[in-house]
Amino acid sequence: MxxxxxxxxxxxxxxxNAQVFNEVSGSQYADPVSWEAEFEQENDSIYNLIFKADLEDGWHLYSQQEAEMEIAPIPTSFTYNTSPSTYELIGETVEPDVEPVYDQVFEANIIYFEEEAVFTQKIKVINPEDLEITAEIYYSVCDDEKCLPPETEKFTISLDNNKVTEGFTGLEISEKDKTLTQELKLDIKGADNFKIENEEExxxxxxxxxxxxxxxxxxxxxxxxxxxxxxxxxxxxxxxxxxxxxxxxxxxxxxxxxxxxxxxxxxxxxxxxxxxxxxxxxxxxxxxxxxxxxxxxxxxxxxxxxxxxxxxxxxxxxxxxxxxxxxxxxxxxxxxxxxxxxxxxxxxxxxxxxxxxxxxxxxxxxxxxxxxxxxxxxxxxxxxxxxxxxxxxxxxxxxxxxxxxxxxxxxxxxxxxxxxxxxxxxxxxxxxxxxxxxxxxxxxxxxxxxxxxxxxxxxxxxxxxxxxxxxxxxxxxxxxxxxxxxxxxxxxxxxxxxxxxSGFPPPMFYSVYEKDTEAPLGLKAYKNLQDGLEAAREQGKPIMLDFTGWACVNCRKMEEQVWSEPDVYETLKNDYILISLYVDDREELPESEQFNFVRPNGSIKKIETIGDKWATFQTLNFRNNSQPFYVLLDPELNLLAKPAGYTPDASEYHNWLETGLRKKEQLAKK
Structure with a gap:
């Protein structure tokens, strides 16, 4: 013996794969990066636009170079309102020269920046009068456990007035913006019954x-x-x-x-x-x-x-x-x-x-x-x-x-x-x-x-x-x-x-067999909230909101290592309506559904893509912007259990799902 x-x-x-701290939080809106912009003049016509990102400890901002891997971080990208009659770009936006480093989230060598990153774009000015340059920075950041939905930062640089303005200036919050924002707000009942807290082991x-x-x-x-x-x-x-x-x-x-x-x-x-x-x-x-x-x-x-x-x-x-x-x-x-x-x-x-x-x-x-x-x-x-x-x-x-x-x-x-x-x-x-x-x-x-x-x-x-x-x-x-x-x-x-x-062999997706990737594990997963709500009301089943991302490694780990467990899989398949909302989906919304959203810090964000919409939906209703993030609701939008984050213990996760089912039965008897 x-x-x-x-x-x-x-x-x-x-x-x-040592256990990651189990973090269950419903009041965690993270905003770990701040941007600044300035410009400097080299000669009469050559200028340098300088964009500086300051990151909180532990967070990574990723390179403009796309990583060649199946699940990759979202690269930082810069877009400018170039106009041949006023100015032109000289070369690409230059980023810090760093060697690839092992990224714990994506489990690969990736170019990323910590603490501070300075990007420079050289331009040639043709007509400086009333010249305004707009630069939009599309980026996403991750720490060692999670990634946040991609964000867009905008700067308006006026060379003539020697002025740099941050944010989407000139935008007003119209009635349409207020209406579409309100439509994303759910009337969730019972949230006060669940204490939101951080737990770590x-x-x-x-x-x-x-x-x-x-x-x-x-x-x-x-x-x-x-x-x-x-x-x-x-x-x-x-x-x-x-x-x-x-x-x-x-x-x-x-x-x-x-x-x-x-x-x-x-x-x-x-x-x-x-x-x-x-x-x-x-x-x-x-x-x-x-x-x-x-x-x-x-x-x-x-x-x-x-x-x-x-x-x-x-x-x-x-x-x-x-x-x-x-x-x-x-x-x-x-x-x-x-x-x-x-x-x-x-x-x-x-x-x-x-x-x-x-x-x-x-x-x-x-x-x-x-x-x-x-x-x-x-x-x-x-x-x-x-x-x-x-x-x-x-x-x-x-x-x-x-x-x-x-x-x-x-x-x-x-x-x-x-x-x-x-x-x-x-x-x-x-x-x-x-x-x-x-x-x-x-x-x-x-x-x-x-x-x-x-x-x-x-x-x-x-x-x-x-x-x-x-x-x-x-x-x-x-x-x-x-x-x-x-x-x-x-x-x-x-x-x-x-x-x-669990944790020793390579993950299940790293297989000699071809895997179905249309939905996790072949489960029925709605990609639209309203469709999922209608299905839940028709079938009388509770809902699991799955806030996820295409580039979310811990989301894939949950799907492949936890959801694949027989008890968890059968519960998700038979007892819940799964609604998977991808916060980094870059498909554009119809123009009628695009709007301006006021962030918690007071800045304005343009909601233009499906990912923007679901990331905003998550922030509005759950004051959280990290993934994976799971919420259990009944068809009447009663919260059935406190929201859960990355939970690598399949038994714990299954107990959480069972708690939601028991709560639904209790509510149904009232």
Whole structure:
């Protein structure tokens, strides 16, 4: 059972899709970018128009260059009222020269700007008298969790009057504007019954527990396990008195814990220089490939084909210092000697911890929690067995089972290596590790592990063939059952979404099979509010408003990883009317439906496209402009549950949908 537990949890150890904070907010109108414009004169006829964007921390403004990917950020674009008789543009609008950087939302290397971006357009003035230049900037911004609907900023630049005016000047709010704005306003009932709040769940405890489990696994390796009775006996019998021996053993355990915790300190220094540096370092293609190669090396080391060890001079020097110095400092060097000597077994596990922490959102602090858990698990046995030396009699004797544990870890490392290669493949769109190919490799690794545990294949350090123990047989059965669980993932059926491995394989859309993209998962999704409302009233079903976007990655993740879960899928298909409103749809509205809208900050926005309309609809009714954003209503527009945002936990999301259904039943009885 201890092997089974360790293997099962260790398989989820390296999830690079760490849980994103679950943010449910109905009062979050974000406006993270402000624009300024000015101009400067080079000579009598050449001018530079300068547009400066100031962004709040954590937000990205994207390049004018379109990213070549299926789901891409909306590029920034500039349009000018060029007139050959008054002025002409010289070249393209110049943007800051920056290298592509890994974008956490789109999971690809993309050119984007942080904090500040300055764009310059050179023009040649032909007739400066009464010359007014209008420039419209179409853009969208994202942070590490969400993107906002695209916006348009307008500047009117008067060279003759030396004046720059921001906004859509000369626009008046007509009766038509007021009427069309009012038509977007829903009479939502029951909103006061739901408290709107932000909720977040820290992953620090989870990574600490996973680190602790990693430490327990390391204890069961040939490099560490035999050291427990030897070291404890040294402290309990070698000291002048039992009290001093116990104190030294406890100090020894504390120093082991402290050493592993101290290993995370350099990453805090990097994090303090630039909070994004760990994510930028760990999520680029080159580093993911390096991790892939390292994990392959770790796997073959665990298989016994070679040993990865630190220079023996290091451990010898530490051992000499421990012997010669004595006292508290000597105990510290003994702990350091253990850390160095056991590296061939603990190194691969520490590498897993390092890779898993740095490729998630927790950064250096998350790494410290993981290393602390790892060190604590290694340290506890030395302190506990020193306090209760009779427990040593219950320890199993060292033997071939230790090598079995090591080889088993080798298969786990081999499988995890392909997660890093998959990350690189997804970023670069090589198409090497489509979802089914990735799962096929894991199936082969699982079959290899089962074959080893059942005695069909052997490795260099295996002893003579013996009867298979119950523990080894149990883990072998578990490995085979795990392979059976993976097999449906190779099919193009509703069973291909493997719930327990969410976040490990490539997403479901990254498949060797062609997928229907007209609506998420083939669901019936209305793209127009009125059509959806009529359907809901005819069928007597509640509504789920799905505020989404074509360029919204987290929207796709929800659709492919959460909506695809059988319970969620069946509930959406059978019990709700789905209305998907795309806030970045650039199809123009009929002229009769275009209007001017007064934003919450008092500025005026021209509603010209379908996306403009639905983004404004979301802002008006829910004071929120981020996606994905989900709202449950009944046909009479009663709010059935508090609105939800990105919710990667399918069970939580399904419970939210069920809450809406129960609320509708309650209202129907009144």
């Amino acid at each position: 201890k092997y089974l537990l360790g293997l099962a949890i260790f398989l989820s150890f390296l999830s690079t 820290s992953s620090f405890l989870s990574i600490f527990l996973l680190g602790f489990i990693g430490g327990l696994i390391a204890l069961l390796t040939p490099c560490v396990f035999p050291m427990i009775p030897l070291t404890v006996s040294f402290f309990t019998k070698g000291a002048r008195n039992r009290k001093r021996g116990l104190l030294n053993a406890i100090l020894y355990g504390f120093f082991i814990f402290a050493i592993y915790l101290l290993l995370s300190l350099p990453f805090h220094l990097l994090d303090s220089v630039n909070p994004e540096i760990l994510n930028n370092i760990s999520t680029n293609v080159a580093l993911n490939i390096i991790f892939f190669i390292i994990f392959i090396i770790f796997a073959f080391s665990f298989f016994g084909y070679f040993e990865i060890t630190l220079p023996s001079s290091w451990s010898n020097k530490m051992d000499d210092k421990a012997s010669s110095i004595g006292g508290v400092i000597g105990v510290f060097f003994m702990a350091l000697t253990l850390a160095l000597v056991s590296f061939s077994c603990t190194g691969p596990i520490l590498g897993s911890l390092l890779g898993g922490s740095l490729t998630s959102d927790g950064g250096a602090m998350q790494l410290s929690f993981g290393m602390g858990g790892f060190g604590l698990a290694l340290a506890l046995p030395f302190a506990l067995f020193a306090l209760f030396p009779n427990w040593l009699n219950s320890l199993p004797k060292s033997g071939g089972w230790l090598n079995t544990v090591k080889v088993t870890l080798g298969f786990v490392e081999l499988a995890l290596a392909f997660k890093f290669l998959s990350n690189a493949d997804l970023v670069e769109h090589w198409g090497l590790l489509k979802r089914e190919i990735f799962l096929g490799i894991w199936i082969l690794a699982g079959l290899g592990l089962a074959a080893y545990l059942f005695g069909f294949i052997r490795f260099p350090h295996d002893g003579p063939k013996q009867k298979i123990s119950k523990g080894r047989f149990g883990v072998g059965v578990f490995s085979f059952l795990f392979v059976l669980y993976l097999l449906p993932g190779l099919t193009n059926t509703s069973y291909s979404n493997l719930k327990l491995l």
